[in-house]
Amino acid sequence: MGLTKSEIFSTEQNQLAQLLKALAHPARIAILQELMKSNTCICGDLVEELGLAQATISQHLKELKNAGLIQGTIEGVSVCYCINPSTWEMLEKETSGFFSSFKPAINCC
Amino acid sequence: MGLTKSEIFSTEQNQLAQLLKALAHPARIAILQELMKSNTCICGDLVEELGLAQATISQHLKELKNAGLIQGTIEGVSVCYCINPSTWEMLEKETSGFFSSFKPAINCC
DNA sequence: ATAATTCATTGCAATATTACGATTAATTTT
DNA sequence: AAAATTAATCGTAATATTGCAATGAATTAT
Structure with a gap:
């Protein structure tokens, strides 16, 4: 197995x-915190900022991009990444709704 | 590897x-949605509700318990699970803070 | 006491994730 | 054109996750 039954x-x-x-x-x-902090949409600076290899950072960026959480545009030799506002807002709302739908009961455990 | 560099x-x-x-x-x-819905803190009903094997549900419950998100108390033969309000509130605040610290910039990608 | 129930745990197979060195592709500088 | 820079991709190793059948432990019912 190892496969989610979606x-x-x-x-x-x-x-x-x-x-x-x-x-x-x-x-x-x-990475996301760094992208929020520096609105300059840094790119390879992330490799220096965090202590991970370039290949590893690139892989994480790819996952974030696949999820739609960030977007990257080529800027000459380097790539400029930033948060995708629409996905961000969507997820923010969904999680907020998820968490707030919990109403603590008195008669419980 | 396969090990996060925490x-x-x-x-x-x-x-x-x-x-x-x-x-x-x-x-x-x-599981969490089910626990929110039925404030009766159901237990093995989850196995029927979701379509997963008992062992699988038990494993997921264990993970949620390890994370501190739920708690379970033995009630005779069965076990009564419910959401841990303090962890829940903590996580709700943390994620809310994380998401809201993003301020979209105009000069970006 | 024996049988039935409820749930946790164990053991296993399949797949996914994390991390990195090495290589490749594309652009820029020299 | 050649060298340098930047980032993606490939390949690989180690570990984690997902799912389930089978078994075990504890309580309740017969």
Whole structure:
């Protein structure tokens, strides 16, 4: 196995899980924080900023891009990355809705 | 490899990543939604509700419990699970803070 | 006491993830 | 054109995840 049975879950559940999974790694969180901090849309600076190999950073960027969380445009020799505002906002709303739908009960455990 | 280099990241980054990882699976999202819906803190009903084997559900519950997102108390033969309000609130705040710290720039990509 | 139930744990197979060195592709500088 | 820079991709190794059948432990019912 090792394969998620996505067919038994709703599209919403699968989508939320997939986006959260893209977020669920310290390196990718660090990358996103760096992209938020420097609105200059840095690129290879990430390799220096975090302590990971270039290939590793590139792989994480690819995952974030695949999830739609970031976008990159070629700028001469380097690539300029930044957060994709629409996906960001969408995920922000979805997670907020998910968390806030919990109403603590008194009669519980 | 296959091993995250957590030592190069901050405690906050690692913690957030770990909690999000616990959430980042459709089955676990479905379990949490079910726990939110039925404030009766159901237990083995989850096996019927979702279409996964008992062993698989048990494993997902264990992960959620390890992350501190849920808690379970033995109730005779069965086990009563429910959401851990403190961790839930903590994660809700952290993710909200993470998402809202993004301010879209005009001069970008 | 024996049988039934509920759930955790173990063991296993298939697949996914993380990380990196080496290479490649594309552009820029010299 | 040749060298340098930047980033993607390939290949590989180590580890993690997902899922389930089978078994085990604990409680309840007969």
